[in-house]
Amino acid sequence: xxxxxxxxxxxxxxxxxxxxxxxxxxxxxxxxxxxxxxxxxxxxxxxxxxxxxxxxxxxxxxxxxxxxxxxxxxxxxxxxxxxxxxxxxxxxxxxxxxxxxxxxxxxxxxxxxxxxxxxxxxxxxxxxxxxxxxxx
Amino acid sequence: xxxxxxxxxxxxxxxxxxxxxxxxxxxxxxxxxxxxxxxxxxxxxxxxxxxxxxxxxxxxxxxxxxxxxxxxxxxxxxxxxxxxxxxxxxxxxxxxxxxxxxxxxxxxxxxxxxxxxxxxxxxxxxxxxxxxxxxxxxxxxxxxxxxxxxxxxxxxxxxxxxxxxxxxx
Numbered sequence: 001x002x003x004x005x006x007x008x009x010x011x012x013x014x015x016x017x018x019x020x021x022x023x024x025x026x027x028x029x030x031x032x033x034x035x036x037x038x039x040x041x042x043x044x045x046x047x048x049x050x051x052x053x054x055x056x057x058x059x060x061x062x063x064x065x066x067x068x069x070x071x072x073x074x075x076x077x078x079x080x081x082x083x084x085x086x087x088x089x090x091x092x093x094x095x096x097x098x099x100x101x102x103x104x105x106x107x108x109x110x111x112x113x114x115x116x117x118x119x120x121x122x123x124x125x126x127x128x129x130x131x132x133x134x135x136x
Numbered sequence: 137x138x139x140x141x142x143x144x145x146x147x148x149x150x151x152x153x154x155x156x157x158x159x160x161x162x163x164x165x166x167x168x169x170x171x172x173x174x175x176x177x178x179x180x181x182x183x184x185x186x187x188x189x190x191x192x193x194x195x196x197x198x199x200x201x202x203x204x205x206x207x208x209x210x211x212x213x214x215x216x217x218x219x220x221x222x223x224x225x226x227x228x229x230x231x232x233x234x235x236x237x238x239x240x241x242x243x244x245x246x247x248x249x250x251x252x253x254x255x256x257x258x259x260x261x262x263x264x265x266x267x268x269x270x271x272x273x274x275x276x277x278x279x280x281x282x283x284x285x286x287x288x289x290x291x292x293x294x295x296x297x298x299x300x301x302x303x304x305x
Contacts, residue, residue, distance in 0.1 A: 002173065019157060029155040033148070035189035038196045039206030049211040052298040060231040061185050065156030068181040077162045078174045083181050084235030084289075089302050123302050 002076035003134045008106045016070040018097040018117065022058060027093065030062040053090075060087035063097065063126050067117050070099040075132035081110065085128030089119070096120040101130065109133055142187045142277070146177050146244040153180055166244075177244035181236060184277050184286050187250055230299070232270060233291035239284045247280045255289070266296025 019026070028042050036059055039046040047056045064085050071080060091097065099117040106112075111134045117126040146166060153163035161168035162178055169177045188194045198204040203214035242248075255272030262268045270293050277286040 026155065026157070029151075033152040033155040034186045035194065036185070036196050037198060037206075039204075043206040045207040045211050046205070050207075054301065061182055061234065062156060064234055065152075065158075065180065065182045065185075069156060069158040069160070072158075072160065072181060077160070077172055078178050078241040080181055080236075080238050082235075082237050084233070086233045087231055090299060121304060123304065 002079055003074070003111060003132070005106050005109065005111065005134045005136055008103050008111055008134065010103050010105060012103040014070070014074045014101045016073065016099055018063075018066040018070060018099050020096045022091065022093055022095045022097070024056065024093045027056065027058050027062065030059055030065070034059065034061060036061070055092055058091040058093075058095075060085075060091075060126075063087065063091050063117060066097065067099045067115060067126055067128075071101060071113070071115065071130050071132075074101055075111070075130075075134070079132040079134070080130060081133060082129065082131040083115075084130075085115065085126050087125070088127050089123050089125045091119065091125050095125075097125065099126075104129075106134065109136070140190070140192075140249065142184075142190045142248040142250060144179060144183075144242060144244055144246045144248060148186065148189075149177060149179050149183065149244055152183055152186055156180065156182070174241055179242040179244070181238070182234075183242060184236075184248070184250075184275075184288055185234075187248070187275075187277070229292045229294040231290070232293040233289075235289040237287040239286065242277075242279075242285050246285065248277045248285065251276050251278075262295065262299075264300040264302070265298065268296070269294045 031037050031042050041059050044056050047053050097117055101113040101115050104112045104114050113130045115128045115130050118124050150164050162172050162174050205214045252273050252275040255274050257271045260268045272291045275288045279285050
């Protein structure tokens, strides 16, 4: 159900667990669906031996996509007007991610949110904002 | 992303939604989606990233008959010539930022045309990865009626060395 402006207060927080123990297979699934086959995400040998990372890591856009589910579950379908993020740390297989939307403002039928996703160590992996149309 | 035409299909939306762990019926079930406010299958917020599938020159997809830089017999199959950046962590680069503006719902059955323009380029000294070179690109996605559906702004970054990991908050 869409949000109602009358029921939102600045500072309200919505939180959701995005993934528990991220699997390499889900990263492969995202590569296939998105078309981004960068071996850094799915090819352990290339990533450790050539690129110099400790293991494959998730596409930033997978984290943004999963965080998007938290937002659309909260604000309703087809309600987002803006959504933007910075990728602040890498996400690795085995990570558990939690995302938060905090109400920043509610004006003229639009609610604005601060958005943040953290891993199991409390390290921020994504930081951004969103705006959505809300009902009166 | 320089996809000429990007047909937005329900089965592709289903696969994409599953891959981000979202089985909302508005993405996955045509009958149930009819009863929602959206009135039919729509695409999730980051779906236009999958326009890469329709970009003939996309550098992060193996091309038939051409060497691929990922592992096969050897840890890498080709020396890369760089490229990428902007819209989504191109070759050698990482994806630093992504921003979307939604002008109307993106629906299964829409056929999008993407127009990409390069944006700013800037440099920064990074604590965890040496010199960083950022480059921005803006892509407008219009539907079959010529209406603007999504504006996407991507920032790619090329790092001097692999990013060191933060282990504590």
